[in-house]
Amino acid sequence: MFTGIIEAKGEISSLEQAGGDLRAVISSETLDFSDIKPGDSICVSGVCLTATEINDNSFSVDISNETIALTSFTGLQAGDRVNLEKAMQPASRFGGHIVSGHVDGLVELLSREDDGRSERLVFLAPETLRKYIAAKGSVCLEGISLTVNEVKGGEFGVNIIPHTAQETTLGTLEPGSKVNLEVDIISRYLESLILGREIKGDSEAITFEKLVQFGFAEKTEYSKQGRDKP
Numbered sequence: 001m002f003t004g005i006i007e008a009k010g011e012i013s014s015l016e017q018a019g020g021d022l023r024a025v026i027s028s029e030t031l032d033f034s035d036i037k038p039g040d041s042i043c044v045s046g047v048c049l050t051a052t053e054i055n056d057n058s059f060s061v062d063i064s065n066e067t068i069a070l071t072s073f074t075g076l077q078a079g080d081r082v083n084l085e086k087a088m089q090p091a092s093r094f095g096g097h098i099v100s101g102h103v104d105g106l107v108e109l110l111s112r113e114d115d116g117r118s119e120r121l122v123f124l125a126p127e128t129l130r131k132y133i134a135a136k137g138s139v140c141l142e143g144i145s146l147t148v149n150e151v152k153g154g155e156f157g158v159n160i161i162p163h164t165a166q167e168t169t170l171g172t173l174e175p176g177s178k179v180n181l182e183v184d185i186i187s188r189y190l191e192s193l194i195l196g197r198e199i200k201g202d203s204e205a206i207t208f209e210k211l212v213q214f215g216f217a218e219k220t221e222y223s224k225q226g227r228d229k230p
Helices: 065-070 126-132 162-167 183-195 208-211
Strands: 008-018 021-027 039-044 046-055 058-063 081-086 105-115 118-124 138-141 144-152 155-160 176-183
Touching: 008 058, 008 105, 039 058, 105 126, 126 183, 138 155, 176 183
Parallel strands: none
Antiparallel strands: 008 021, 008 081, 021 058, 039 046, 039 081, 046 058, 105 118, 105 176, 118 155, 138 144, 138 176, 144 155
8 A cells, every 4th residue: 555655766777578578677766775675565656566676776576468558667668767655554654645556547648837836737537537536636646646626527637846846757747648547546435335236135235215315315306217316
Protein backbone atom coordinates (compact mmCIF):
# COMPACT_ATOMS: atom_id res chain seq x y z
CA MET A 1 0.00 0.00 0.00
CA PHE A 2 1.17 3.52 -0.85
CA THR A 3 0.10 7.12 -0.27
CA GLY A 4 0.96 8.86 -3.54
CA ILE A 5 3.61 11.04 -1.90
CA ILE A 6 6.74 10.67 -4.04
CA GLU A 7 9.97 10.09 -2.12
CA ALA A 8 12.46 10.40 -4.97
CA LYS A 9 12.97 10.42 -8.69
CA GLY A 10 14.83 7.52 -10.25
CA GLU A 11 16.23 6.51 -13.60
CA ILE A 12 15.97 3.33 -15.64
CA SER A 13 19.65 2.37 -15.63
CA SER A 14 19.21 -0.73 -17.77
CA LEU A 15 16.42 -2.62 -19.48
CA GLU A 16 16.67 -6.08 -20.97
CA GLN A 17 14.52 -8.92 -22.25
CA ALA A 18 14.31 -11.79 -19.80
CA GLY A 19 12.30 -14.91 -20.60
CA GLY A 20 9.76 -13.08 -22.72
CA ASP A 21 9.21 -10.02 -20.53
CA LEU A 22 11.45 -7.29 -19.09
CA ARG A 23 13.98 -6.90 -16.31
CA ALA A 24 14.91 -3.38 -15.27
CA VAL A 25 17.48 -1.83 -12.97
CA ILE A 26 16.29 1.43 -11.41
CA SER A 27 18.78 3.76 -9.74
CA SER A 28 18.34 6.80 -7.51
CA GLU A 29 20.84 9.02 -5.74
CA THR A 30 18.25 10.33 -3.26
CA LEU A 31 16.11 7.32 -2.27
CA ASP A 32 17.01 5.75 1.10
CA PHE A 33 17.78 2.09 0.36
CA SER A 34 18.70 1.17 3.95
CA ASP A 35 15.28 -0.29 4.79
CA ILE A 36 14.59 -2.04 1.46
CA LYS A 37 15.11 -5.77 1.04
CA PRO A 38 14.41 -8.23 -1.80
CA GLY A 39 10.70 -8.93 -1.98
CA ASP A 40 9.63 -5.44 -0.90
CA SER A 41 7.14 -3.49 -2.99
CA ILE A 42 8.12 -0.17 -4.56
CA CYS A 43 5.75 2.06 -6.51
CA VAL A 44 7.42 3.05 -9.78
CA SER A 45 5.51 5.84 -11.55
CA GLY A 46 2.27 4.48 -10.14
CA VAL A 47 3.01 0.78 -10.72
CA CYS A 48 3.58 -1.55 -7.77
CA LEU A 49 6.69 -3.64 -8.52
CA THR A 50 8.66 -6.14 -6.45
CA ALA A 51 12.34 -5.43 -5.81
CA THR A 52 14.27 -8.59 -6.64
CA GLU A 53 17.80 -7.32 -5.96
CA ILE A 54 19.07 -4.37 -3.92
CA ASN A 55 22.38 -2.56 -4.39
CA ASP A 56 23.82 0.60 -2.83
CA ASN A 57 21.76 3.00 -4.95
CA SER A 58 19.67 0.79 -7.24
CA PHE A 59 17.20 -2.08 -7.29
CA SER A 60 16.09 -4.60 -9.89
CA VAL A 61 12.52 -5.47 -10.89
CA ASP A 62 10.82 -7.86 -13.27
CA ILE A 63 8.07 -6.30 -15.41
CA SER A 64 5.45 -8.67 -16.80
CA ASN A 65 3.91 -8.40 -20.25
CA GLU A 66 0.56 -7.61 -18.60
CA THR A 67 2.07 -4.58 -16.88
CA ILE A 68 3.83 -3.48 -20.06
CA ALA A 69 0.60 -3.67 -22.06
CA LEU A 70 -1.59 -1.77 -19.59
CA THR A 71 0.71 1.01 -18.43
CA SER A 72 3.01 3.71 -19.76
CA PHE A 73 5.81 1.13 -19.48
CA THR A 74 4.89 0.05 -22.99
CA GLY A 75 7.34 2.69 -24.23
CA LEU A 76 9.89 2.35 -21.42
CA GLN A 77 13.53 2.94 -22.34
CA ALA A 78 16.84 3.05 -20.53
CA GLY A 79 17.44 6.60 -19.33
CA ASP A 80 13.76 7.35 -18.65
CA ARG A 81 12.99 9.10 -15.37
CA VAL A 82 10.46 7.57 -12.94
CA ASN A 83 8.78 8.49 -9.66
CA LEU A 84 9.53 6.31 -6.63
CA GLU A 85 7.69 5.61 -3.39
CA LYS A 86 8.42 2.81 -0.94
CA ALA A 87 5.52 0.91 0.59
CA MET A 88 4.05 2.71 3.58
CA GLN A 89 4.62 1.46 7.13
CA PRO A 90 1.97 1.32 9.88
CA ALA A 91 3.52 4.34 11.62
CA SER A 92 3.94 6.42 8.43
CA ARG A 93 2.23 9.77 7.98
CA PHE A 94 -0.68 9.36 5.58
CA GLY A 95 -0.10 12.44 3.45
CA GLY A 96 -1.94 11.52 0.25
CA HIS A 97 -4.69 8.92 -0.24
CA ILE A 98 -4.92 5.13 -0.44
CA VAL A 99 -2.89 4.00 -3.47
CA SER A 100 -2.55 0.33 -4.39
CA GLY A 101 -0.13 0.68 -7.29
CA HIS A 102 -2.57 -1.15 -9.58
CA VAL A 103 -2.95 1.04 -12.66
CA ASP A 104 -6.48 1.33 -14.10
CA GLY A 105 -5.50 2.85 -17.44
CA LEU A 106 -3.74 5.64 -19.28
CA VAL A 107 -4.74 9.30 -19.54
CA GLU A 108 -3.42 11.85 -22.03
CA LEU A 109 -2.13 15.29 -21.10
CA LEU A 110 -4.05 17.80 -23.20
CA SER A 111 -2.59 21.06 -21.93
CA ARG A 112 -0.57 22.75 -19.21
CA GLU A 113 -0.55 26.43 -18.33
CA ASP A 114 0.65 28.68 -15.54
CA ASP A 115 -1.77 29.28 -12.68
CA GLY A 116 -0.05 31.65 -10.29
CA ARG A 117 3.11 29.90 -9.15
CA SER A 118 1.46 26.56 -9.86
CA GLU A 119 0.57 24.91 -13.14
CA ARG A 120 -2.83 23.66 -14.27
CA LEU A 121 -2.65 20.34 -16.13
CA VAL A 122 -5.68 19.05 -18.05
CA PHE A 123 -5.97 15.35 -18.88
CA LEU A 124 -8.34 13.27 -21.01
CA ALA A 125 -9.54 10.03 -19.40
CA PRO A 126 -10.80 6.99 -21.30
CA GLU A 127 -14.58 6.61 -21.28
CA THR A 128 -14.51 3.53 -19.05
CA LEU A 129 -12.82 5.41 -16.19
CA ARG A 130 -14.57 8.79 -16.31
CA LYS A 131 -17.28 7.82 -13.82
CA TYR A 132 -14.65 7.30 -11.10
CA ILE A 133 -13.24 10.84 -11.35
CA ALA A 134 -14.99 13.52 -9.30
CA ALA A 135 -14.29 17.19 -8.65
CA LYS A 136 -12.36 17.58 -5.37
CA GLY A 137 -11.77 13.84 -5.33
CA SER A 138 -8.37 12.15 -5.54
CA VAL A 139 -6.51 10.55 -8.44
CA CYS A 140 -3.07 9.00 -8.68
CA LEU A 141 -1.08 10.04 -11.76
CA GLU A 142 2.34 8.46 -12.29
CA GLY A 143 2.25 7.51 -8.62
CA ILE A 144 1.41 11.03 -7.44
CA SER A 145 -1.63 11.75 -5.26
CA LEU A 146 -3.45 14.76 -6.70
CA THR A 147 -6.75 16.55 -6.12
CA VAL A 148 -9.11 16.92 -9.07
CA ASN A 149 -10.02 20.57 -9.54
CA GLU A 150 -12.75 20.23 -12.13
CA VAL A 151 -14.32 17.67 -14.45
CA LYS A 152 -15.79 18.48 -17.87
CA GLY A 153 -16.91 15.41 -19.74
CA GLY A 154 -13.83 13.25 -20.18
CA GLU A 155 -11.44 16.04 -19.22
CA PHE A 156 -10.22 16.75 -15.72
CA GLY A 157 -7.77 19.29 -14.34
CA VAL A 158 -5.22 19.16 -11.54
CA ASN A 159 -2.81 21.74 -10.14
CA ILE A 160 0.82 20.98 -9.39
CA ILE A 161 2.83 23.24 -7.14
CA PRO A 162 6.50 24.10 -7.92
CA HIS A 163 7.71 21.44 -5.47
CA THR A 164 5.75 18.70 -7.28
CA ALA A 165 6.98 19.91 -10.66
CA GLN A 166 10.59 19.84 -9.48
CA GLU A 167 10.53 16.58 -7.54
CA THR A 168 8.48 14.40 -9.94
CA THR A 169 8.31 13.60 -13.63
CA LEU A 170 5.19 15.76 -14.06
CA GLY A 171 7.46 18.79 -14.27
CA THR A 172 8.68 17.84 -17.76
CA LEU A 173 5.53 16.17 -19.06
CA GLU A 174 4.48 17.47 -22.50
CA PRO A 175 0.99 17.62 -24.06
CA GLY A 176 0.26 14.39 -25.90
CA SER A 177 2.07 12.26 -23.31
CA LYS A 178 0.17 9.40 -21.70
CA VAL A 179 0.55 8.64 -18.01
CA ASN A 180 -0.62 6.00 -15.56
CA LEU A 181 -3.92 6.61 -13.78
CA GLU A 182 -5.19 4.86 -10.68
CA VAL A 183 -8.64 6.01 -9.62
CA ASP A 184 -9.59 6.40 -5.98
CA ILE A 185 -10.06 2.86 -4.65
CA ILE A 186 -13.00 4.01 -2.52
CA SER A 187 -15.00 4.87 -5.66
CA ARG A 188 -14.53 1.33 -6.94
CA TYR A 189 -15.76 -0.23 -3.70
CA LEU A 190 -18.71 2.14 -3.59
CA GLU A 191 -19.69 1.12 -7.11
CA SER A 192 -19.48 -2.55 -6.18
CA LEU A 193 -21.62 -2.02 -3.09
CA ILE A 194 -24.26 0.10 -4.79
CA LEU A 195 -24.63 -2.18 -7.78
CA GLY A 196 -24.74 -5.22 -5.51
CA ARG A 197 -23.05 -8.53 -6.01
CA GLU A 198 -24.30 -10.42 -9.04
CA ILE A 199 -24.89 -13.56 -7.01
CA LYS A 200 -28.31 -15.15 -7.11
CA GLY A 201 -29.99 -14.97 -3.76
CA ASP A 202 -27.48 -12.54 -2.19
CA SER A 203 -29.63 -10.86 0.45
CA GLU A 204 -26.77 -8.57 1.56
CA ALA A 205 -26.35 -6.77 -1.76
CA ILE A 206 -27.09 -3.04 -1.62
CA THR A 207 -29.97 -2.04 -3.89
CA PHE A 208 -31.78 1.23 -4.54
CA GLU A 209 -34.76 -0.15 -2.60
CA LYS A 210 -32.54 -0.74 0.45
CA LEU A 211 -31.13 2.79 0.20
CA VAL A 212 -34.71 4.09 0.27
CA GLN A 213 -35.61 1.75 3.15
CA PHE A 214 -32.83 3.06 5.39
CA GLY A 215 -33.28 6.72 4.44
CA PHE A 216 -30.27 7.21 2.16
CA ALA A 217 -32.41 7.92 -0.93
CA GLU A 218 -35.91 9.10 -1.75
CA LYS A 219 -38.23 7.26 -4.09
CA THR A 220 -39.85 9.79 -6.42
CA GLU A 221 -42.47 9.23 -9.10
CA TYR A 222 -39.63 9.26 -11.60
CA SER A 223 -37.74 6.49 -9.81
CA LYS A 224 -40.92 4.42 -9.37
CA GLN A 225 -41.13 4.18 -13.14
CA GLY A 226 -37.66 2.60 -13.22
CA ARG A 227 -35.90 5.55 -14.81
CA ASP A 228 -33.93 6.65 -11.80
CA LYS A 229 -30.77 5.18 -10.32
CA PRO A 230 -29.01 6.03 -7.06
